[in-house]
Amino acid sequence: MQKSNFKRSTTLPQSSRPAIGTLPSQQRGIVFSSLILLVIIAGMVLLALYLIKLDRTITHKFEGKRWDIPAKVYSQPLELYQGANVDRETMKTWLELLNYQSNKSYDRTGTYHRSGNTYFIHTRGFTYSANDKDAEQVIKMTISGNKIASIQSTLPAKSGIIRLEPVNIGGIYPDSNEDRLVVSLDEVPQPLIDALIATEDRAFYEHKGVSIRGIARAVLNNFSGGSMQGGSTITQQLIKNFYLNSDRTLKRKANEALMAVLLELHYSKDEILQTYLNEIYLGQNGNRSINGFGLASQFYFDKPLKELRIDQQAMLVGMAKGPSIYNPRRHPNDSKARRDVVLNNMLAMGTLSQEDYEKALEQPLGVVDKPVEGKSQFPDFLDIVKRELNTVYYSDDLKNEGLIIISTLDPIAQLAADKAVDKKLSELRRNSSKTKDLQGALVSANPETGELVSVVGSGSEFTGFNRAVDAKRQVGSLLKPVIYMTALESGRYNLASPVDDSPITVTLGDGTKWNPKNYSNRDHGYVPLTTALAKSYNQSTVRLGMEFGVDTFARQLRRLGVQEKIPPYPSALLGSVNLSPMDMLGVYQVFATGGFRTPIHSIRTVIDNRGRILQRTGLNTQRSIPPETNFLTNYALQQVVSNGTARRAQSLGSHLNLAGKTGTTNNYRDAWFAGYSGNYVSVVWVGRDDNKPIGLSGGTGALPVWIDYMKRLKLTPVALPEPEGIEWLWLENNSGKLSNERCADARYLPVLSAHLPKEASACALGLYQQERAREQLQWQSQQGVINQQRRREGLEIPNGEAVDSDNDEDQADSNDAQSRADTWYDRAVEWF
Structure with missing residues (x-):
């Protein structure tokens, strides 16, 4: 009972229940719709912001610098x-x-x-x-x-x-390891474009970035066993390669589609197609990727695109689907099958006739065995070009800005250098155990312009150590001409002057004694200056060098362009100075040009990717040696070839008047030869990297390489113009005195006009006096005949006309006597 009473007391009327937590259905709909609208608006704002971000990403890269383009280096x-x-x-x-x-x-x-x-x-x-x-x-x-x-x-x-x-000799590549040769659309053959569109995107010119029909057709063809086609448009493929990655995710595919539409809104089909043609990845060359059809054509066929056959163009288009799978060098059968699919697509699209189709199917792939592009066949020269560029340009500019460098390389000379070094080193390596590990370097230039034409500085594989510039070795007798040049320039010596080749002792700064010896261990006493140089005598060279001082020797080397510090001790006179073949090339370039120094360089022109000239190397020529001094030095260097330690070079032709100098260092560790014709100055070094003795001299080690190189070239004779300040006289060899051609030891030599000899040899004096006496008798006889004729004609005979020679000076006045004294020497010099 109580229970029922309790229920009645706690039950409220229905109308009196509170409405808390409930709304009418209309109000709920409005709220729900508002929330959805806010979400949609927020989504649209976010989508718009995202699209703006994508749009900026597209335009920033597409309108800016699209690629890091390597610099390309060419020969002359x-x-x-x-x-x-x-x-x-x-x-x-x-x-x-x-x-x-x-x-x-x-x-x-x-x-x-x-x-x-x-x-x-x-x-x-x-x-x-x-x-x-x-x-x-x-x-x-x-x-x-x-x-x-x-x-x-x-x-x-x-x-x-x-x-x-010019010949392409290599490139300087971006850190991204991407390589490409950018081509414009008008450089691409139309069949290649037709093949690309027929295979990759048949609706390219109709769609707006994404092709629903294309995707459907690709799915249908792939499932039905038809020709394989991709669902992505060319624009989408460009977006994937240019901006995105290859991840197979829904997000990436959505971004690809959105960006493809945005790209088509901004840019024309031709701009998109041209970018695709240069961006597409088509293979790998070592650690560098091959990007774009322009470079792929060079990489696989060693030809520009416009020279490819239709079947070769089709092969490249076929590789776009999978460069590894369809690599023609590794998988030629798969590559050919894919090529034939592309050709069939062209036939189906009507861009290839049945006749041309069948003809193209029969063609072999025609791929070159080894890729030429990317690996320089002249790495030593390319290395020197890079070093020279690095002194002027930032590294990023060299790697990324698509510069074109026209170098000074002469491919004909370079091939000659490669062959000569390879041939002669191979022969020398078979001589003995000492020469088994022989290495060499060769550098050669045009002496007039200073243009480097060939370089050999490494072995079969370039490791970065270029002996032409990196091997600083003692140069031995290559520096001796500088000492003899100094002696000639001083006027104390001429080409026939005697120099003492007897033993010599030099006291060094620490009190020790230095006793240089000749390589033959023989003394020669007094010898003519040209003989001392031609035979490369050490004792006479040191004696002559010490007469003028080591400091003078160092100053002369600086005049010749040597920048290395010269050690201040007497052994430097015999070449105990560490210099490279390139250093010595600069020295002998001066000798070869009459005393003018033009820095050796490897670059003619640098052009940016717009065709603007950034650098053009002009002739930076400076007078280094007086021309008359160089003329005498050149004559002395020619004697080295004609009758000295480099006589073997005469085999190239005595008419060439070649000049040069051998060099051999202590214990036969280094062999050198530096010399020149009229159009080439070249230096060769032969030795071992571990600096052990090789048992070869300059004449037996380096000279054979130099001769083999030079004989492969078209040489012109050395013909330096004779400068003012030079006179040719008969001199007595080994005294330097005036002489006469009838004397036994007479040589007809160039002499500095400012320093003519003041003395005559005994032979020449005797002949001169005899000649003067004979002339006097002739004069007297002629005067006698004249006087007799005057007497017959009744004419007066002038006073003193018939007097003898003993009375001539007594009858002359003092001024006339002085005039005779002034002209006697000149007349005597002319006679001698």
């Missing part, structure tokens, strides 16, 4: 003109280096035809700068002997010189 071009020293072997080598193909029709760039001595060459052209471009042209050229007899071209050449394009 081959200049062709009537009379140029170009033979058939030179043309053969240069055309091979450029990979020109023999073709009777020569109807495409990069082809040539030779008929006898006549060449028809269809050049590729080359851009040296924005204002210096060689367009493609056809050259007709006839070679006669070793010269160009006639030359014609389809384009006018105002200078009369036609350039065959």
